[in-house]
Amino acid sequence: MGEFKTSFNSILSRDLKHIYSGFPQVLKYRHSAPYPTQEQLKLKEENNHLKTYVLKSSEFVPEYSCLIPRAPAFRILSRHEVDGVVTRLTTPTIASRGISLTSDKTMREEKEKSHSKYLGLQKIDEREQTMLTERMTRPTQSSRMREYQTRRQLTQIG
Structure with missing residues (x-):
């Protein structure tokens, strides 16, 4: 009985159905396309x-x-x-009617004649004016990048 000792893997690889026909062929099955997503x-x-x-x-x-x-x-x-x-x-559209049944252009012209915002008559104190000036003269990210690229080009040329 000692000669019949074999492992489980060798029994599977030497199965009786494979002895005369060789190893099993790889079968390729037709498969459907994968399911579509939402x-x-x-x-x-x-x-x-x-x-x-x-x-x-x-x-x-x-x-x-x-x-x-x-x-x-x-x-x-x-x-x-x-x-x-x-x-x-x-x-008629809202723009053509306007508030007082006038056109948008005439309404704007009337406001420009009388409104202090358009005439520059609005008074601000000195502190607020200084804050506005500082904010307007502060460099932006775009201006910093432009300055950096300009300096870089000047160093490459010179």
């Missing part, structure tokens, strides 16, 4: 929606064999949609 599904839906929208709003021109978008003025609308467009185009 983002891929959303993108596919948007692309499909975009295709249908392009087909609805475009006209095929056989001369160029391509789709050309219809001009908005010539799109096909129902009676209710036309009424909505007409009312939207005929109502």
